[in-house]
Amino acid sequence: MSSSSALAELPQLDRRTLGDTTYEALSDLLAAGRLAPGDRLSLRRSAAVLGVSVMPVREAVSRLVAEGALEVSPNRAIRVPTMTRVEFRALAETRMAVEGIAAARAAEQRSEEHLAEIHRTEAAFRRTAERADPDSAMAVALNRDLHFAIYAACGLPPLREIIARLWLKAGPVINLDLRAHPERLLQGFALRRHAEALRAIEARDGAGAAAAIAADIGEAAEFIMSRGGLRDG
Amino acid sequence: MSSSSALAELPQLDRRTLGDTTYEALSDLLAAGRLAPGDRLSLRRSAAVLGVSVMPVREAVSRLVAEGALEVSPNRAIRVPTMTRVEFRALAETRMAVEGIAAARAAEQRSEEHLAEIHRTEAAFRRTAERADPDSAMAVALNRDLHFAIYAACGLPPLREIIARLWLKAGPVINLDLRAHPERLLQGFALRRHAEALRAIEARDGAGAAAAIAADIGEAAEFIMSRGGLRDG
DNA sequence: CCGCCCAGGCTGTGATCACAGATCACTAGC
DNA sequence: GCTAGTGATCTGTGATCACAGCCTGGGCGG
Numbered sequence: 001m002s003s004s005s006a007l008a009e010l011p012q013l014d015r016r017t018l019g020d021t022t023y024e025a026l027s028d029l030l031a032a033g034r035l036a037p038g039d040r041l042s043l044r045r046s047a048a049v050l051g052v053s054v055m056p057v058r059e060a061v062s063r064l065v066a067e068g069a070l071e072v073s074p075n076r077a078i079r080v081p082t083m084t085r086v087e088f089r090a091l092a093e094t095r096m097a098v099e100g101i102a103a104a105r106a107a108e109q110r111s112e113e114h115l116a117e118i119h120r121t122e123a124a125f126r127r128t129a130e131r132a133d134p135d136s137a138m139a140v141a142l143n144r145d146l147h148f149a150i151y152a153a154c155g156l157p158p159l160r161e162i163i164a165r166l167w168l169k170a171g172p173v174i175n176l177d178l179r180a181h182p183e184r185l186l187q188g189f190a191l192r193r194h195a196e197a198l199r200a201i202e203a204r205d206g207a208g209a210a211a212a213i214a215a216d217i218g219e220a221a222e223f224i225m226s227r228g229g230l231r232d233g
Numbered sequence: 234m235s236s237s238s239a240l241a242e243l244p245q246l247d248r249r250t251l252g253d254t255t256y257e258a259l260s261d262l263l264a265a266g267r268l269a270p271g272d273r274l275s276l277r278r279s280a281a282v283l284g285v286s287v288m289p290v291r292e293a294v295s296r297l298v299a300e301g302a303l304e305v306s307p308n309r310a311i312r313v314p315t316m317t318r319v320e321f322r323a324l325a326e327t328r329m330a331v332e333g334i335a336a337a338r339a340a341e342q343r344s345e346e347h348l349a350e351i352h353r354t355e356a357a358f359r360r361t362a363e364r365a366d367p368d369s370a371m372a373v374a375l376n377r378d379l380h381f382a383i384y385a386a387c388g389l390p391p392l393r394e395i396i397a398r399l400w401l402k403a404g405p406v407i408n409l410d411l412r413a414h415p416e417r418l419l420q421g422f423a424l425r426r427h428a429e430a431l432r433a434i435e436a437r438d439g440a441g442a443a444a445a446i447a448a449d450i451g452e453a454a455e456f457i458m459s460r461g462g463l464r465d466g
Numbered sequence: 467c468c469g470c471c472c473a474g475g476c477t478g479t480g481a482t483c484a485c486a487g488a489t490c491a492c493t494a495g496c
Numbered sequence: 497g498c499t500a501g502t503g504a505t506c507t508g509t510g511a512t513c514a515c516a517g518c519c520t521g522g523g524c525g526g
Contacts, residue, residue, distance in 0.1 A: 015307050017509065019295070043478070053511050058478085062252070062292045063299035068394070074248050075518060076478045087390075094391040097338075101330045157320075158327040158402070161301070162395050169391070250479065276508065286481050291508085308488060309508045 018052050019059035025050060026060050030069055030080065030168055032140065033175025041070065041078040069168040080172050084231045088173065092221035095166050096214040099151070102163060103197060103213040104206035106153035114153035115201065121146040122198050129191055136182035140175050146194060150201065150213070177224045189219045251285050252292035258283060259293050263302055263313065263401055265373065266408025274303065274311040302401040313405050318463045321406060325454035328399050329447040332384070335396060336430060336446040337439035339386035347386035348434065354379040355431050362424055369415035373408050379427060383434065383446070410457045422452045 026046075029035045043061065047054045061078060064070040071081045083091070106114070125142040128134055144167070151160045193216035200208030224230075259279075262268045276294065280287045294311060297303040304314045316324070339347070358375040361367055377400070384393045426449035433441030457463075 015309070019509080042476085044476090054478095055510050055512095059291070059295045059509090062295055066296035066299055068391075072478075076248070077518085078478080090389050091391050094389050094395070097334045097389075097392070098331060098395070101334070105330075156323050156327050156330075158301075158324050158399070159330070162327070162331070162398075165395075166391070252479080275506080277506080287508095288480050288482095292479090305508080310488085311508080 018056035022046075022050060022052065022056045023060035023063055026064060027069070027168060030064070031144070031171040031175070032137065033172055033179055035080050035172055036176045037080050037082040037172050039080050041080070043078070064168075067165050067168060069165075069171075081169075082231055083173060085225060088221070088225065088230055091166070091170055092217060095163075095170065096217045098159070098166065099147070099163055099217060100210035100214045102151045102154040102156070102159050103201075104210040105155060105159075106150050107201040107204055107206045107209035109155045110153045110201055110204070114149070118146070118149045118153065118198065118201060121149045122194055125194065126191060134182065136178055139182075140178060143190065147213075150197065150209075153201075173230070174220065174224065177227060181227065190216060193219070251289035255279075255283060255285065255289045256293035256296055259297060260302070260401060263297070264377070264404040264408070265370065266405055266412055268313050268405055269409045270313050270315040270405050272313050274313070276311070297401075300398050300401060302398075302404075314402075316406060316463055318458060321454070321458065321463055324399070324403055325450060328396075328403065329450045331392070331399065332380070332396055332450060333443035333447045335384045335387040335389070335392050336434070337443040338388060338392075339383050340434040340437050340439045340442035342388045343386040343434055343437070347382070351379070351382045351386065351431065351434060354382045355427055358427065359424060367415065369411055372415075373411060376423065380446075383430065383442075386434075406463070407453065407457065410460060414460065423449060426452070 026035075035041070041061070043054045043057050046061075047057045050057065061070060065072055065078075068081070070078055072078050110118075121142065125139065125146050128139050128142055148160070148164075151163050154160070193212050196212035197209050197216070200206075200212055259268075268274070274294070276287045276290050279294075280290045283290065294303060298305055298311075301314070303311055305311050339351075343351075354375065358372065358379050361372050361375055380400075381393070381397075384396050387393070426445050429445035430442050430449070433439075433445055
């Protein structure tokens with residue numbers, strides 16, 4: 001066929017269902033901390049807001065429930081999960097371990113393109129975080145971009161997906177806290193840890209990169225746990 | 234209330250929806266290798282087989298698709314994903330890293346109860362694997378029990394869930410191969426690596442446990458990749 | 467004035483219907 | 497004999513309806 005090469009190049013039109021769109025919308029709300037732990041969610045109300053029927057919302061919610069980003073209580077109420085202190089600590093430790101691995105591999109296997117992208121996102125985060133009046137919502141997004149630029153360089157797509165799901169679970173509690181207390185995290189520790197990670201990745205120092213990322217996660221978690229706001233004692 | 238302690242003990246009756254049941258049924262089929270990579274799945278046919286309407290199947294399938302255990306092709310056909318060689322290698326490397334961490338933590342933090350359970354499952358697997366005519370289906374189940382007995386001892390529930398999802402993705406290709414060639418894996422390497430892991434966990438040797446588990450996973454993956462059966466070259 | 471109770475409206479779950487698109491077997495035409 | 501068209505059938509997706517259970521607010525009895 002003479003047109004085979006041309007046909008092979010068209011972007012195979014992604015089949016976006018309404019369920020996918022709804023899933024993305026809810027994911028963004030969750031990752032941005034717009035939905036706080038304990039908030040209830042109604043299928044019908046969400047469907048009305050998004051202008052669709054309940055079916056796409058049902059599918060999106062069932063996905064998020066499967067991922068642990070939402071939960072359905074025995075009363076059949078959909079809520080964003082509230083974590084106990086020990087649950088949050090376990091999640092943070094898991095993140096330190098898994099994201100540490102990803103950072104180590106990223107340092108060892110990075111290409112120059114990946115390094116450039118990491119540099120770019122680090123600079124963007126730094127510019128926002130160093131402003132006198134930082135936009136916390138933007139800082140959250142840029143922090144996420146930086147972390148995932150690193151994880152994209154690790155060469156293991158499954159690992160990247162795992163981390164994305166972990167962020168979906170941790171997002172509400174972290175970003176909710178960041179909204180309430182935007183003054184602290186942005187200024188000090190995160191910037192330092194990011195710089196350490198960047199240097200380690202440049203030097204192909206896997207252990208150093210893992211330590212920097214783990215410290216970044218651990219310090220943020222420690223700060224949030226000291227703030228209270230989590231269930232239990 | 235005088236009955237509060239008694240009420241707290243009743244098993245909070247798990248609300249099992251038909252969707253949950255369907256999800257479990259499909260998960261078992263996947264984990265057991267009864268569904269091979271490339272197999273198609275029909276919502277209506279599955280619903281008919283399970284004796285429910287399509288709705289519960291839809292929910293279960295959407296969950297499995299979200300986890301990557303199933304995929305829906307652009308043609309709107311639900312299939313169990315076929316992996317390319319490089320995808321399978323990336324998955325295996327991710328498993329080696331993540332399950333290695335879990336094994337290391339299990340070795341360091343295990344309780345005596347966990348150790349006893351690991352001993353028990355290892356013995357059960359050994360008994361089945363050393364038989365002259367091993368039941369491969371049972372060996373698969375017991376191997377799974379052993380691995381997850383270890384991961385349960387790591388003290389991080391989120392990590393355990395991550396690993397469960399990884400097994401859901403790897404299950405079809407691994408177990409399909411094991412069905413086709415049951416003679417090899419059972420006899421030799423797995424038993425040795427399991428014994429190494431057990432000794433390391435007994436000795437609270439985290440690095441040793443991680444190495445043993447990683448070797449177990451890596452050797453199985455290497456064997457499967459040498460067998461072919463995966464797409465690409 | 468406070469506490470209980472019951473009815474109405476909400477919830478998620480499941481079933482059924484409607485529809486666009488893809489697949490596949492069959493047939494007509496070269 | 498073989499290819500190309502074509503219609504029946506099956507696919508997932510989305511909407512709508514039905515239903516049992518919870519939650520809550522207003523009214524009644526103490």
